[in-house]
Every structure is written in structure tokens, then in C-alpha cells.
Amino acid sequence: QKEVEQNSGPLSVPEGAIASLNCTYSDRGSQSFFWYRQYSGKSPELIMFIYSNGDKEDGRFTAQLNKASQYVSLLIRDSQPSDSATYLCAVNRRGRRALTFGSGTRLQVQP
């Protein structure tokens, strides 16, 4: 079992729709959770982080965390073609001072 799992996609949604990206993690002691966006050929850029169960909203983005079920998700409302990228989920596991990354989900927003 991978430590952080994501569906590789591609996830294709029409412009204006809600994109839902999911991530599961294996270490129940994980403490903080991150979503990064990575355009092709570029480095990852931070979108959001979440520490507590529930939802956290920032503009068109909402991160959702459920520690009991060990999953974290990212919702993108009113998806735009410029949102087309690979989205990386990262987890800060207990006792480890580096992030563990999933392999990413490729999102395609169709105009």
C-alpha cells in the first residue's frame, strides 16, 4: 500500500463545473495535509493546507479532511481551463520532517 494514493486521472471536467480530487493516506498519525498544483514542466506551487477535520475554503478552492477515514480532498469550483494541471497531495507524517507526496492527479478542464 502506498503511503499517499491518488488516482492518476486524467480527470476531465467541463469549464464552470466542480472538480473533485481525492487522496488517501496510510499513516493514521499524519498531522498536516497539503495540495500543490504543478503545471507541465514547472515546479509545484502550494494551493492549500489543512490540519483539522472539516472543510477549509480559499476562493474557488475547498480542502476537506476526514482523519477517521484517512482521506483528504480538494474541490475546485467554477473550473477554468487555466486550472488544467497535475494536483499533488502531500502529507506530513508524524515524526518525519519532510512531506510525503502522492503521484498526482491530472486535471483537464474542457472549454
Next chain:
Amino acid sequence: DGGITQSPKYLFRKEGQNVTLSCEQNLNHDAMYWYRQDPGQGLRLIYYSQIVNDFQKGDIAEGYSVSREKKESFPLTVTSAQKNPTAFYLCASRWEGADTQYFGPGTRLTVL
């Protein structure tokens, strides 16, 4: 400008050569990291350093070496012992006490 810089952007290496990738930050971050990314895959941790003159191996340290002589700098050497070095190399840093890591623009290494 504040941020994390990596150089060169592209690097070509002949088999059997050692090469050094540069990573510099002026954010006054304490910890620095090196990751490797292969096509269609996530990031894998090579080395990290939380303070000057100290560093720890990550998940795939074999064939790599690092140094941390200054807080601002964390160079990575890819040695000839690394069997498959062609990849995208990413440097990251963060403040002590915070979990969020920020990335440099990356170096794409190709072995000819």
C-alpha cells in the same frame, strides 16, 4: 527578489560524470530539501537538512551527496554511482516550526 533559486535550469551529463546542482534561498528558511521527480510520478525525497552542517538521508539517497555549509545554500551532487539520474530535481525549503514547503523552479538533468 525573495525566493528559492536553482541552477542550472537544464543540465546534460555524460555517463560516469559527477554533477552538482545548486539551490539557494534568501527566505531565511531553516530547513531545505531535495526531491526527485520522474515522468508521471510524485516527488521522492533524496536528502534534507534542518540546520547548518547537518543533513539526513531521504528515501532514495544512494548515488547522491549534499552539503549544508551555509543556511542559504544546499547543493546536491549527483555522482556516477547513481544508475538512472535522468529526472527533474526540485529543491524546497521551509521555516522551522512550519510544515509548509516552498519549491524552487527545478533543474532538469539528462544523462547522454
